[in-house]
Amino acid sequence: MxxxxxxxxxxxxxxxxxxxxxxxxxxxxxxxxxxxxxxxxxxxxxxxxxxxxxxxxxxxxxxxxxxxxxxxxxxxxxxxxxxxxxxxxxxxxxxxxxxxxxxxxxxxxxxxxxxxxxxxxxxxxxxxxxxxxxxxxxxxxxxxxxxxxxxxxxxxxxxxxxxxxxxxxxxxxxxxxxxxxxxxxxxxxxxxxxxxxxxxxxxxxxxxxxxxxxxxxxxxxxxxxxxxxxxxxxxxxxxxxxxxxxxxxTKMTIAAERLAVIAVVTLPITALSSIYGMNIIVNDHTHLPQLLLVLTVMAIMSTLLLTWAKRRGWW
Missing domain, CATH: 3.30.460.20 (CorA soluble domain-like)
Known part of the structure; x- marks a missing residue:
């Protein structure tokens, strides 16, 4: 150097x-x-x-x-x-x-x-x-x-x-x-x-x-x-x-599909309960037969929707 x-x-x-x-x-x-x-x-x-x-x-x-x-x-x-x-x-x-x-x-x-x-x-x-x-x-x-x-x-x-x-x-x-x-x-x-x-x-x-x-x-x-x-x-x-x-x-898509199924299943139940919760329907006490009828209708609706979602391949 x-x-x-x-x-x-x-x-x-x-x-x-x-x-x-x-x-x-x-x-x-x-x-x-x-x-x-x-x-x-x-x-x-x-x-x-x-x-x-x-x-x-x-x-x-x-x-x-x-x-x-x-x-x-x-x-x-x-x-x-x-x-x-x-x-x-x-x-x-x-x-x-x-x-x-x-x-x-x-x-x-x-x-x-x-x-x-x-x-x-x-x-x-x-x-x-x-x-x-x-x-x-x-x-x-x-x-x-x-x-x-x-x-x-x-x-x-x-x-x-x-x-x-x-x-x-x-x-x-x-x-x-x-x-x-x-x-x-x-x-x-x-x-x-x-x-x-x-x-x-x-x-x-x-x-x-x-x-x-x-x-x-x-x-x-x-x-x-x-x-x-x-x-x-x-x-x-x-x-x-x-x-x-x-x-x-793929994970996001599957999660979105499951959320959609949950929303579909709960939507009619929510709608029906909302109607019964309106102030225009007033009851002094619980009518057990009517309550059982409403719950049965909700269960049937949810079952039908779940069956339909299954046939569509959503879950």
């Missing part, structure tokens, strides 16, 4: 492959990009601002690649962690952020830190800027895959609860299901758009050295497979959601 002041001297050495990692694109970093590394002004602008959509910018002597990685937040929210790469003729610049204040800054450095450890241990020896960029982007692809694994673990637990007959609080349980689906949808979007970014680079064959083209094609394949994995798990989860909703709706 070298200080920022050594960047210009290192860049002057034709045998040096330079990697500049910028945790946050401050004004000092922007000056380094502009004056020392001769980055395009639009590339510097994109590095300083938050980019919500991955993209690629092709310039004369460099390419800007903007990708995103996931980080789970509260209530199922997924933070988009931006990672910008400027790939030049003899250097790679990685810029992180800007970040949501709720995200730990260390999260943004997880991919570049992993690559740095491989460089320090000697397990990675890139010979070209694209080889270094490939290592960084492959690490990001593994982060996306790990995110899918984490969400899938939750999906399996939710599926076990559904097939086990769990109902619980439908509102809370559906919230858990939809949070898991949102996570898969977010990582699917990151993988799919990232594949489109590298697909654009792969289409410009004249701007990429012949030895580096297989690396670009492999990144496209990795990110495309991330999208396919997320789609598969999302479809599986959607089946779990539909199963749970169908069960909940």
């Amino acid at each position: 070298h200080p920022v002041s050594a960047v210009e001297a290192l860049l002057a050495d034709p045998g040096t492959l330079l990697w500049v990692d910028i945790p946050e694109c401050s004004a000092e970093a922007a000056t380094l990009l502009t004056d020392v590394l001769d980055c395009h002004p639009l590339a510097v602008r994109d590095c300083m601002q938050r980019n919500r959509v991955p993209r690629v910018r092709i310039y004369d002597h460099q390419q800007l690649l903007i990708l995103h990685g996931p980080q789970r937040g509260p209530s199922g929210h997924v933070h988009y962690i931006e990672l910008d790469q400027i790939v030049g003729d003899r250097y790679v610049v990685t810029v992180h952020g800007p970040l949501n204040p709720a995200v730990d800054p260390e999260i943004a450095l997880r991919e570049t830190d992993a690559v740095r450890r491989r460089l320090e241990s000697g397990r990675l020896r890139p010979g070209t800027p694209y080889e270094l960029s490939y290592a960084i982007s492959s690490t990001l692809a593994r982060t996306l895959e790990s995110f899918i694994e984490e969400v899938t673990r939750e999906v399996w637990l939710l599926e076990q609860r559904v097939t086990g007959g769990h109902m619980g609080n439908p509102e809370e349980f559906l919230e858990e299901l939809f949070q898991a689906r949102h996570g898969l949808l977010a990582v699917r979007t990151m993988g799919g758009l990232g594949a489109e970014v590298y697909g654009r680079v792969a289409a410009l064959e004249t701007r990429v050295a012949a030895n580096d083209r297989p690396l670009v094609a492999d990144i496209v394949d990795q990110l495309t497979r991330i999208r396919a994995l997320a789609d598969g798990e999302r479809e599986y989860l959607q089946g779990v959601i539909e199963f749970y909703r169908a069960r909940a709706e």
